[in-house]
Amino acid sequence: MDANLKAATARSLELAAAALRKNGFAAEVYPDGAAASAALLALAGSGKKIGLGGSVTLAELGLPEALAAAGNTVVTHKPGMPPEERRAVWLSALDSDIYLASPQAVTLDGKLLFVDGNGNRCAALTWGPRKTVLIAGVNKLARDQQEGLWRSRNVAAIANNIRLGKQNPCVKSGRCEDCASPQRICNAVTMLWKKPAASDVLVMLVNQPLGY
């Protein structure tokens, strides 16, 4: 990233972090993914149960493998799992020591937005895990919740449809068509306006594009 642009986006991330803190979340800004990963691995240590929400950001950072290599038990479902096995994994992830995910949008006024096809991640973000850590690259910043919803549907969802090989209408048209497709991946929304009262949430903002 150009140095001037990186300095500018660092300021935007600091603004978002300050707003998140006002809304009750812990929030830190990291210059790049390597710094955020090192901080997360230090925080997790070993011997923990780590629940994962599906996330390209976490995969890009190699965190599932790094956390397992450090001696943690990583709980996440795999494609093609039988429904009952998948349900058991999702319930187990709710009861994790640390739940890791990445929002589709972080707003400059300190809100966090998630859109799910199944809703297991949306559920875990409101209550359950002892600690939740959310990692977001600078590309997830949005001005407000309306812009966050727009990016979730018109940027993140289209890329995810392509990644998952789903032929939903947005893949062809390049914009969300609010489809009625049985393969639709945008079914549940969790918007965290403030930190849920019984949850412990850390947001790690990274000055590098990560995921969708």
Ligand code: SF4
């Ligand atoms: S067209 Fe359907 S799958 Fe695609 S972004 Fe819109 S609601 Fe989601």
